[in-house]
Amino acid sequence: MNSIRLAQQLQFILEIDRLKGVLRRSLLLENHRRENSAEHSWHLAIMAMVLAEHADEPANLLHTLKLVLIHDIVEIDAGDTYAYDTEGHDGKAERERTAANRIFGLLPADQASEMIELWEEFESQQTPEARFALALDRLMPLLHNYHSGGITWQENQVTVSQVKERMSPVSLCSEALGQAVTAVVEQAIASGLLPHAWSEQ
């Protein structure tokens, strides 16, 4: 056994425990606490297993799982940036690049390279797997928001057009999932959870 290699791997495994402390805006369905990025990543992985058949371009499942499992690890250093926070996106790419190099850099060099390449692949959206992974990453917050009463939409005064724009990667990847998104958005509008515009306070 190469004990230095294993020690590096275990150091990485301990370090990523911190992703469980990175809070997203989405609220859990049952008790409405904020979701963390580790449990979110698990949820996307199960979604990939269950919904793979709906990707219009076939996506390799193992590859998709790797992408969704690691895509948020950079948030340990760079934080979660809320989807509709335009200011928060300033410098996001650079913060995340630095984070990827530090965190994945804890691994042995070959594994660090593989992880950084996976993260870059998710970010650059040039493969069927990356597009399917992003579609899942957009779909789940819609389901969370709708089924938890639209609380985070209201808190952040999110409008129909913002949500539709945010959901565009879903229909791009899958006609069936795109139709499901349209149905949920229409129900959210009909229920008054998601307005076309927020009246000024």
Next chain:
Amino acid sequence: MNSIRLAQQLQFILEIDRLKGVLRRSLLLENHRRENSAEHSWHLAIMAMVLAEHADEPANLLHTLKLVLIHDIVEIDAGDTYAYDTEGHDGKAERERTAANRIFGLLPADQASEMIELWEEFESQQTPEARFALALDRLMPLLHNYHSGGITWQENQVTVSQVKERMSPVSLCSEALGQAVTAVVEQAIASGLLPHAWSEQ
């Protein structure tokens, strides 16, 4: 699109959000809150990616990922049973079987069968992937306990021999990981975190 099929899949995806509310005994390294079973499953999946090379019998990575991602879903109904709680294990198998049938049964029949088979495979430990998945499931709580100061060992008066017994699937699956376990247990004993016996109060 078969909209009934997709509706069943989405219902399952919403239902498993509840795994994020199932608390384990392990404490997170950073703030010592109790870990939930969803984020734990994510952690095992990353461990599978990083540590696969140490499985002495080659384990297919996709298959291992499926096993670790779904192995705890039954806890939504059946609850998490603490490793060293002998009473809690009474009726556990039956509770979990009922849970598997209900929760995976939300899926279309072909996917429900696949998920139940994966869960059974993890439980029955007859394949290299199931043995590797269990090794990871045993290794991580040891790392959590040791690196969070042995708090849960102390709270539950866990002894060296109990931990060694609990860790036996790790060395069975991987000589290298077994050696890592031995090193951590020795350090835990040397640091006074894990005694051979607890003195009576």
